[in-house]
Amino acid sequence: MRELVYYIASTLDGHIAGPDGADPTGPDGFWPVPGDYLEHLATEYPETLPGPARQALGITAEGTRFDTVIGGRKTYQIGLDAGVTDAYPHLRHLVFSRTLTESPDPAVELVTGDPIAKVRELKQQDGKDIWLIGGGELAGALYPEIDRLVIKLAPLTIGTGIPLFGRSATFDPRNWRLTDHTVLDSGAAFLTYARPSTG
Structure with a gap:
């Protein structure tokens, strides 16, 4: 069965963005992106780089981890504000929203119903794992369904x-099992945690 993976960048104090929710790595952001960090993404997680970044870097690798990305309305808005209606054209892209009435892009699927029900449906389908890109509100709603955490710790x-x-x-306290870790020279760490089996 496919797994739901919350693959997200976090600060040491547990935040994924500033109070305003804007892109922390954008032109006015506070989150530096070192060269070794970008190189690690391109090598290990090429499918998680947005389409424009993949094009600029000449990345064509399909990636082996995800074929679907899901995100919340506010996360999607960051791309819209930059003039990008589908930041991940190489992946199946679903946006959960209670306010959007139609998708700004024909390739982006709009989901207005229960996130948990939709994720359970996606897990039953064939394919690679499902990447939960954020934001925090959607991650909180999907907390019981998250099978793995990949924290890009800055x-x-x-x-x-x-x-x-x-x-x-x-x-809802729960323990996670560390299954992989990579620490870069720049100080960023990629930490992978699996949800312990309850069976």
Whole structure:
């Protein structure tokens, strides 16, 4: 069965963006992207780079991890604000929204119903794993369905911002098992955690 993987960048103090939710790596962002970090993404997770970045870097690798990306309305808006209606044309792209009435791009699927029901449906389909790109609110709603965490941990603190699982996540402690880790010279760490089997 396919797994839902929350593959997300986080600060040391557990935030995925600043208080305004804007792109922290954008032109006005506070989150530096070192060369070794970008190289690791291109080598290990090429499908997670947006289409324009893949084109600029000459990346054509399909990737072996994900064939589907899901995200929330606010995360999708970051691309729209940059004039990009489908940041991941090389992946099946679903956006969860209660406010959008139609998709700005024919290739982007709009989901207005229950996120958990939709993810359970996706897990039953054939294919590679499903990448949960964010944001925190959707990650909080899908918390029970997340099978794996891949945290791109930046050597950075920001004090406050949008937490890993949003501001309205329910209290539900769970332990995770570290299955892989890579620490880059720039100080960033890629940490992979699996949800322990309950069976």
